[in-house]
Amino acid sequence: MLKIDNAGAKKLVRNPEFHKRTKHIAVKYHFVREKFLNGDLDIEHVASMDQLADIMTKPLGRVRFRELRDGLGLSHV
DSSP states (O other): OOEEOHHHHHHHHOOOOOGGTTSSSGGGGGHHHHHHHHSSSOEEEOOOGTTTTTHHSOOHHHHHHHHHHHHHOOOOO
């Protein structure tokens, strides 16, 4: 299950057609689309506030960091 909060990315994965706007995307990124079309991967939209991956991609305040850390089932040692 791939959880994404970007509607454009979701459309890109689900729509196998080639578009001028997407031709610049490297071939290796079409891997996700291929896995989705083969039924090996499903995608689900999640609200931005529920996107646990943000802990790895964005600078966060202490409270938000702890919320996401707890959501991943991690703890402070």
